[in-house]
Amino acid sequence: MILKGTPAIKGRAAGKILVLGKRKKRRKKRLTLPELRQEVEKYSEYLKKISVDVGAGSIYRVYEAILHDPQLWEKVESLISEGEKNALRAFVRVIEDYADELSGSEHEKFRNLGFELRIWLRDFENFVEGHHSEILENSTGRIVVGYELNIMDVFRIIKYGVSGVVLERGSLTSHPILMLKSRGIPTLIRVRDAVSKARRYRYAYLDAMEGFVEFSRRPLRIQVNEEKKTIHLLTNGGRVRMADGEEVTLQINVDIPEELEDFKGLGVGLFRTEYLYLMGVVSRDDQEYVYRKLSESVYPNVLTIRLFDLGGEKAPLGMDIPSHVRGIRYLLEYNRKLLEDQIEAINRASVRGNIRVLIPMVSTVEEVLEVRRLLKADIPLGIMIETPAAALIADRFKKFASFFSVGTNDLSQYVMAIDRKVSDYRFHPAIFRLVWYSFDKFRYQKERYSVCGDLAASHMGLLALLSLGIRVFSVPPAYIPDAVELIEKMDGETLNRVFRHIMVAYSEKDVEGILFHVLREKGIVEGDVSGRKVEMSTDLYESLKPSVEDAGNS
Amino acid sequence: MKVKKVRIVNKLGLHARPAMQIVETAGKYESDIFIEKDGNRVEANSILDLLVLVAPPGTELTIIAEGPDEDQAVEAIVSLIESGFGEELVEELGDK
Structure with a gap:
């Protein structure tokens, strides 16, 4: 089938x-001790079923030993007798204390065990809240x-x-x-x-x-080619030349520190720290340890640490905050302590001089000044261009921020006034006009302006952004080989042609049409990481011909 | 009371699975069994307490049991640790 x-x-x-299976809506639970015991038994049954299904007996036995640990229950009961009314919260607190203790160990393997314990705990909480991962x-x-x-x-x-x-x-x-x-x-x-x-x-x-x-019903005998892409080892800090010799700089986006392994030689244009947060790496010491290690392994290239971008759909831990309170807004208004701890960890980890800090969801100059005040003076500070407000006055931020990075997904979401979970409007001309408008003030300082958004990680998106004149991109590691291929085939004349078309486009289809057309001309349609194939709408293209030719002649 | 010292020899140390094996083994005996590291004593029936002892390879642990089957209990735990919990062993511990 x-x-x-x-x-x-x-x-x-x-x-x-x-x-x-199907997910129920997440609710915060309050449990009495007998209810908690009942949930633990249910969870244990569920773990047993799944681990037996997949033959993971020993991991099940580990969880089983934790769930029935007599010391754990003794501590839970004593918290309850001290006045904690929610047994689930007591259970979580006790296990988090154990995890904290492990995370504080000087032995890496035991520190990891602390992280794993937290991840497991989240799984348990999800289960109790009817939201489990299989x-x-x-x-x-x-x-x-x-x-x-x-x-x-x-x-x-x-x-x-x-x-x-x-x-x-x-x-x-x-x-x-x-x-x-x-x-x-x-x-x-x-x-x-x-x-x-x-x-x-x-x-x-x-x-x-x-x-x-x-x-x-039977194993499919289709051979899967292990097309492990050979990664271009860019030894010169990620610099790639276009066909006419102009230079483009590639950096990588990193979520999980281990991802860095295969990409020595490239700078990190975006290290998303939210995932550290999810793994429970929030104390100053834990963060400092991770940042210092990363900065060492990236050296002499840059490590761009983006401050916790929490809130919105990245609030998986049951935080109840309005959806527009995200990124720096969340940190300043709701969790200043988290912001101060993170910046202090960065200040301490910055010994090699290659760490930079990026602020998410900036819309006002005051937000930048707040962070600047906390951050050590020699650490470069940059802002994400994700709100139309920041895009429109990007040049006004130049005095306070040393670099700028466009987050295309959020920017499109806010330009199109549509939830990114519902729809993708990735190629609407309005988005490119806005990016171009903000970038244009950096025409002679191209190294200060980059795109780290997802759009740069597809052939069509990268081509469009190159055509606007942008020359620094941060993309997921897996897209690096494709990005190199595309950049090496491009030249100023082709990019100008694309640019002129985009600036006169009426609709998303027009933009996609010219991008698709140029990629095909260069023989590189394949390789769009998103795999999205766009058939040029011929009708529309025909109807546009006069204006397109106009653009070509201007 | 029966007391015996033993050294951790497996590469991962007293990690999740080894600790689980100690808890399971301890559960087979009637005696109260304790494990001590640098003066910190925990009960062998608590996987979480065993984990936060933090015992990487090379750590010396003291196994203590008190009860009707204390001899067998200590022997069982000691041989489990000495066998490296069926995991990969540290090659030359002496050098480190």
């Missing part, structure tokens, strides 16, 4: 199916089929080596998908009825190049 979908991350994979240690090599993913699922998918993902919903620009993209895990989204169909089969072959998934 074959189902079609939209490729979100290109690639092919085959393996046993793992179906993720991806366990022995999901290695499986094809996960579900409605949609949360961040914990993604973390588990990466950690446990799931080989492919098929979703009924999902958006090219949602955070879970972006995180998967950095790992290049083949992913197909918007596959109708995938979950109910998958339940009736055992094996899947996923083709996220052509955009389909095949379910079968």
Whole structure:
């Protein structure tokens, strides 16, 4: 049985199916001690079932030992007798104390154990709140089929080596998908009825190049080519030359510190610290340790640390805050302590002189000044251009910020006034006009202005952004080889042609049309990481011809 | 009361799975079993307490048991630790 979908991350994979069940809405729970014990037994049953299914007996026994640890329960009971009314909260507190103690250890393996304990705890909480992940240690090599993913699922998918993902919903620009993209895990989204169909089969072959998934009762004998892309080892700090010699700088976006391994020689244009937060790395010491290690391994190239971008859909821990309170707004208004700790950790970790700090969701100059006041004077500070406000007055920020980075997903969301989870408007001309308007004030300081958003990680997006004149890009590691290929084939004349078309475009289709056309001309349509294929709408193109030619002559 | 010293020899140290094995082994005996590191004493039935002892390879632990089957209990725990919990062993501990 074959189902079609939209490729979100290109690639092919085959393996046993793992179906993720339906999610209920998340609620905060209050439990009495007997209720908590009951939940623990239910969770234990669920773990048993899943681990036996996938043959992960010993991991189940570890959790079992934790769940029935007599010392744990003694401490929970004593917290309750001291007046804690919510047994679940007592349970979480006790385990977090253990995790803190482990995280404070000087032995790395035990520190990791602290992180793992926290991750497991989140899983337990999710379970109690009716929101559990079925991806366990022995999901290695499986094809996960579900409605949609949360961040914990993604973390588990990466950690446990799931080989492919098929979703009924999902958006090219949602955070879970972006995180998967950095790992290049083949992913197909918007596959109708995938979950109910998958339940009736055992094996899947996923083709996220052509955009389909095949379910079968027997293993599919399709050879999956392990097309491990050879990474260009860019020894010169990520500088790539276009066909006419102009230089473009490539950096990488990093979520999880381990991702750096294969990319020595490149600067990090964006290190998203939210995932540290999710893993419980929030104390000054823990953060300092991670930043220092990263800064060492990236040296002599830059490490751009983006401050915690929490809130909005990145608030998986049940934070109840308005959706517009995100990034720096959240840190300043709701969690100043977290901001101060993070900056202090960065101040201390900055010994090599290669650390830079990036502020998310900036809209006012005051926000930048606040951070500048806390940050050591010799650490360069930059801002994300994600709000139309910041894009429109980017040049006014020059005095206070030394570099600028466009987050295309959020910017499009706010320009189009549409939730990114609902729809992708990636190529609307308004977005490019706005980016161009803000970048134009940096025409003679191109090194200060970069794009780290997802748009730069697709051939069409990268081409469009190059055409605006932008020359610094930070992309997921998996896209680096494709980016190099595209850049090397481009030249100023071609880019000017693209630019003129975009500036006279009426609609998204027009922009996609010219980009598609130029890529085909250069023989590089394949390789758009998002796998999105766009057929140029000939009607529209024909109807536009006069104005397009106009643009060509101007 | 029975007391015996033993050294951690597996590469990961007293990690999650080894600690789980100690808890399971201890559960088979009637005696109260304790494990001590640098004067910190924990009960062998608590995986979380065992983990926060933090015992990387090379750590010396003292196994203590008190009860009707204390001899067998200590021997069982000691041989479990000496065998490296069936995991990969540290090659030459003496050099470190």
